[in-house]
Amino acid sequence: MLAQEFPGCRQLIDAIDEAVSQPSTQAITDSLRHSLCRLIRAREVQLPDCVYETAKGRYARRELYCSEEHGYCVVAMTWGPGQGTPIHDHCGMWCVEGVWSGELEVTQYERLADDQGQCRFQPVGSIQAGPGSAGSLIPPHEYHTIRNPSEDVVAVSLHIYSGQMTHCAIFQPAAEAQCYERHDRQLGLDPLH
Secondary structure (H helix, E strand, O other): OEOOOOOOHHHHHHHHHHHHOOOOHHHHHHHHHHHHHHHHHHOOOOOOHHHHOOEOOEOEEEEEEEOOOOOOEEEEEEEOOOOEOOEEOOOOOOEEEEEEEOOEEEEEEEEOOOEOOEEOEEEEEEEEEOOOOEEEEEOOEOEEEEEOOOOOOOEEEEEEEOOOOOEEEEEEEOOOOOOEEEEEEEOOOOOOO
16 A cells, blocks of 8 residues: 555556466565665655655654555654664564665674573674665674664665564663673654655
8 A cells, every 4th residue: 555656656566466476485585686776776666745745763664665465564764963773673563665865884793692682793794784775684694783874964864674664673781791782662653744
């Protein structure tokens, strides 16, 4: 279901529909990454103006489309200067994330063995991603942070999830050094207007 019409929305949906018909998760995410990079760089898709509006004190999430046929969901996220996430997962869902405007710093983590209810993570790579770049997360390699490193520029990213992402696990630093406590977080959506 399309939340709001925008120029190029049919091209975006057709590209995602074609990708999700691939035979494996790896093939789906590879196809989506390539399609998303191409669509962002070609500038044939113009996201609704509201996706450039920040939310006070947190990043904004706006659902643009949810496929009744295939189950996937397309969410635009708006990152004000310095806004970001704690280490989090995607509750077992694959995801392809593309930077639409601005820059984002994405750091991936490998979850190490848990110790008495405390989680340990090891950073395995960090990238500065600019417009037209995209990456994918496939469980169990889904732990990451996203942050807008700019002091004055808003960043917008497009996230395609295998299903509706209504919650996730976040990991907050614990009292013990290099340990994190797991918390469930409900994820809301900001209105499209």
